[in-house]
Amino acid sequence: MEEVKKISETEAIQMLHQYNDDLLPKEFGIIGKTWTILLLIIFLTGIYCYTNQLREGLAITGMRDFVFWGIYISNFVFFVAISLVGSLMTAVLYLMNISWRAPLTRIAEIIAVAAIIFAGLIIIVDMGRPDRVVNMFLHGRIQSPIIWDVMVVSTYMTLSILLLYFPLLPGISFCRDRLTDIPNWQRRMYTILSLGWNNSPEQYRIVKRAVTILSVMIIPVALCIHTVTSWLFASTYRPGWDSTNFGAYFVSGAFLVGCGGVAAGMYLLRRFYSSYEKYLTDDHFDKVGKLLVLLAVVYAYFSINEYLIPAYKMKGEEGHHLTELFTGYYAPMFWSVQFFGMILPIAILLFKKGRKPLPMFVMAVLVIVCAWFKRYLIVIPSMSFMPLQELPEEWKHYTPTFPEWAITCGSLAGALLIITFFVRFFPIISVWEIAEERGIPSGTIFKHLNKNNEK
Amino acid sequence: MEENKNKPERKNQERRNFIKSGFAAAGLALTAAGLGKVLSGKEDSDTGEKINVLTTDGKVMEVDSGHIRKSETCCVSPSEARTGIPGKKWVMVIDLSRCKHALKCQHACQKYHHLSGMNVWLKVFRMQDAENTAPYWMPKPCMHCDKPPCVKVCPVSATYKRSDGIVLVDNQRCIGCRFCMAACPYSTRSFNWEEPQLLHETSGATYSPETGFPQKKGTVEKCDFCPDLLRQGKLPHCVTACPNGVFYMGDLNDDTVTNGDETVRFSQLMKDKSGYRLNDIIGTEPSVYYLPPVDRLFPFKDPVKEANIGKEE
Numbered sequence: 211m212e213e214v215k216k217i218s219e220t221e222a223i224q225m226l227h228q229y230n231d232d233l234l235p236k237e238f239g240i241i242g243k244t245w246t247i248l249l250l251i252i253f254l255t256g257i258y259c260y261t262n263q264l265r266e267g268l269a270i271t272g273m274r275d276f277v278f279w280g281i282y283i284s285n286f287v288f289f290v291a292i293s294l295v296g297s298l299m300t301a302v303l304y305l306m307n308i309s310w311r312a313p314l315t316r317i318a319e320i321i322a323v324a325a326i327i328f329a330g331l332i333i334i335v336d337m338g339r340p341d342r343v344v345n346m347f348l349h350g351r352i353q354s355p356i357i358w359d360v361m362v363v364s365t366y367m368t369l370s371i372l373l374l375y376f377p378l379l380p381g382i383s384f385c386r387d388r389l390t391d392i393p394n395w396q397r398r399m400y401t402i403l404s405l406g407w408n409n410s411p412e413q414y415r416i417v418k419r420a421v422t423i424l425s426v427m428i429i430p431v432a433l434c435i436h437t438v439t440s441w442l443f444a445s446t447y448r449p450g451w452d453s454t455n456f457g458a459y460f461v462s463g464a465f466l467v468g469c470g471g472v473a474a475g476m477y478l479l480r481r482f483y484s485s486y487e488k489y490l491t492d493d494h495f496d497k498v499g500k501l502l503v504l505l506a507v508v509y510a511y512f513s514i515n516e517y518l519i520p521a522y523k524m525k526g527e528e529g530h531h532l533t534e535l536f537t538g539y540y541a542p543m544f545w546s547v548q549f550f551g552m553i554l555p556i557a558i559l560l561f562k563k564g565r566k567p568l569p570m571f572v573m574a575v576l577v578i579v580c581a582w583f584k585r586y587l588i589v590i591p592s593m594s595f596m597p598l599q600e601l602p603e604e605w606k607h608y609t610p611t612f613p614e615w616a617i618t619c620g621s622l623a624g625a626l627l628i629i630t631f632f633v634r635f636f637p638i639i640s641v642w643e644i645a646e647e648r649g650i651p652s653g654t655i656f657k658h659l660n661k662n663n664e665k
Numbered sequence: 666m667e668e669n670k671n672k673p674e675r676k677n678q679e680r681r682n683f684i685k686s687g688f689a690a691a692g693l694a695l696t697a698a699g700l701g702k703v704l705s706g707k708e709d710s711d712t713g714e715k716i717n718v719l720t721t722d723g724k725v726m727e728v729d730s731g732h733i734r735k736s737e738t739c740c741v742s743p744s745e746a747r748t749g750i751p752g753k754k755w756v757m758v759i760d761l762s763r764c765k766h767a768l769k770c771q772h773a774c775q776k777y778h779h780l781s782g783m784n785v786w787l788k789v790f791r792m793q794d795a796e797n798t799a800p801y802w803m804p805k806p807c808m809h810c811d812k813p814p815c816v817k818v819c820p821v822s823a824t825y826k827r828s829d830g831i832v833l834v835d836n837q838r839c840i841g842c843r844f845c846m847a848a849c850p851y852s853t854r855s856f857n858w859e860e861p862q863l864l865h866e867t868s869g870a871t872y873s874p875e876t877g878f879p880q881k882k883g884t885v886e887k888c889d890f891c892p893d894l895l896r897q898g899k900l901p902h903c904v905t906a907c908p909n910g911v912f913y914m915g916d917l918n919d920d921t922v923t924n925g926d927e928t929v930r931f932s933q934l935m936k937d938k939s940g941y942r943l944n945d946i947i948g949t950e951p952s953v954y955y956l957p958p959v960d961r962l963f964p965f966k967d968p969v970k971e972a973n974i975g976k977e978e
């Protein structure tokens with residue numbers, strides 16, 4: 211920090227020029243295009259299957275009276291979990307004044323926005339009567355945790371979008387002014403979205419204040435969304451769900467998967483835009499790696515609380531449930547998830563070599579995939595304890611059907627599409643925040659950006 | 666009601682529809698034969714006397730007066746169904762010592778509630794509490810808890826508790842979130858995963874939460890204690906169908922319950938036979954009481970096991 215402060219005006223301007231050139235959104239290459247098309251195909255398949263579900267009812271899924279919540283719900287929990295990273299990276303690290311977070315905030319925030327949008331959509335997909343969503347407003351009962359969830363998720367969605375949008379304003383105006391050969395609609399989009407931004411110091415002042423206010427506001431809301439989501443389970447009597455540890459357990463797991471998401475995003479961006487290497491440095495990977503270890507250890511702590519003490523008692527149905535997880539039907543999945551999603555990442559990332567970009571990326575992907583299956587293990591096995599009598603054979607075990615997988619994958623592809631489009635059209639790394647991080651005085655930044663506008 | 670529009674056979678449906686404010690019986694709400702038959706289980710006889718009535722879609726039609734029933738024998742609207750039958754507090758007693766797995770209760774329940782597909786409201790479980798204890802049969806209806814966890818969690822008040830103790834579901838309001846199924850510690854609820862196959866007579870019937878039909882895709886349903894029958898002073902279908910008098914139904918305020926053959930003091934029955942409630946420890950306060958399977962009327966026979974033994978030999 212000390213030496214960067216000494217940057218001279220001319221140097222600063224040079225650096226800013228460099229940032230601008232490096233960080234403007236660029237057209238996709240062949241890989242980017244294939245990726246987008248692939249996602250679109252998966253997404254549209256999901257939509258198609260959903261229209262079938264609307265016609266035929268939830269009967270096209272593998273759910274039945276016995277296991278009545280399936281991968282839609284576990285996927286919902288996954289989305290809510292990963293969206294928490296927005297508040298962690300932008301708000302917590304921002305308020306703690308951690309400087310290295312600057313190039314990561316927007317990656318985290320767009321993951322948060324995409325995930326929370328699809329969390330909202332997938333929960334409607336799970337409803338038996340999506341045509342009656344409005345009943346929640348006409349007849350909503352404040353006593354129901356579902357209504358709490360609707361309230362906090364929509365609040366979080368709003369705050370996240372604002373937290374993404376406000377610091378993006380200079381970036382949008384910059385695209386508006388600097389990108390030359392772009393189609394008309396794109397320019398119009400920038401013009402509308404930039405809200406007449408002209409880089410005046412006053413505007414910066416307002417945005418910074420807004421970001422501070424939003425950062426403070428979003429932290430309790432973020433804790434709420436995942437705590438309330440855990441309460442959807444913890445407020446019932448079912449073994450495995452009937453736990454007072456659930457809120458903390460869910461939140462800690464959420465931070466872990468979110469951080470994994472950011473690490474994976476960082477790696478991919480760096481891989482496909484070589485100019486980003488200067489901004490997403492090995493040092494950033496190192497820092498995020500350490501953060502991941504910390505979060506994984508916290509998660510391990512709550513996991514031990516969640517499983518060890520009930521396992522010590524092995525109380526009735528709870529004991530049956532735990533046996534199924536530890537040594538029974540779900541054991542292979544349970545132990546792989548614990549090992550690959552928590553223990554292995556901790557072990558690898560404790561070493562400096564493990565925190566290099568590539569191993570980090572592998573660990574991050576493991577964390578994310580295991581987190582998804584962990585949610586499966588939280589949701590589904592708890593429904594297999596009632597007497598298994600008087601049930602048709604095929605109802606006793608839950609196997610998600612093809613349309614169910616297609617819809618779930620479609621929602622994941624949809625969230626990735628939002629992120630992909632964002633990367634394509636907006637600067638994913640914030641120029642002015644990077645400049646501030648590197649110690650360029652704000653006065654110089656405004657002046658420089660202003661000059662650009664006048665050109 | 667919105668679901669009534671696109672049913673195929675309009676003509677028959679008109680006859681079955683809930684018919685309001687007839688010419689002859691001005692001001693009285695009436696209903697026609699199909700539904701009356703369904704509820705009473707009796708055949709209507711033609712009287713030869715014709716009456717003009719006004720259908721819900723505004724047409725005048727002529728029906729035989731023998732086909733007309735007063736509406737209180739039929740359906741109560743979803744909003745009326747939210748208040749209980751005044752002055753009542755319904756309780757059920759299930760005497761486990763008399764159950765021999767005849768399943769007549771279940772069959773009657775399925776038949777009169779027109780349950781299609783896999784949904785079973787009243788299940789009869791083979792229970793064995795521990796390895797060395799004796800097995801017995803246990804019919805399990807909805808417990809109609811006084812502290813119902815399902816009602817607590819419902820986001821739209823589609824499932825509700827009434828003043829007479831009954832917990833009902835309004836399938837015109839249910840959004841199909843299935844949170845109530847998660848919350849119910851007795852797993853009594855069923856979900857309509859697909860379009861229910863409605864029987865001919867019910868497809869045009871006016872919906873009432875008290876009868877539960879026509880069922881609707883994407884909504885939950887469960888045992889309702891037959892409030893439509895209780896309103897008429899009749900006993901629920903399972904109570905009358907059971908040949909062994911396992912089920913008693915009654916009013917806690919009166920302190921009497923009856924299984925159709927004998928009427929007894931509820932408190933005395935509890936005292937004499939050590940009544941208990943299922944899983945009472947979790948504090949749901951069920952309205953269904955059980956009498957323990959002591960001094961059994963029948964030896965325990967497991968049809969499933971016996972069928973298997975037959976196969977092995």
Ligand code: SF4
Pocket residue numbers: 818819820821822823824834838839840841842843844845846884885
């Ligand atoms: S499934 Fe229907 S009745 Fe059950 S909680 Fe949801 S809205 Fe209420």
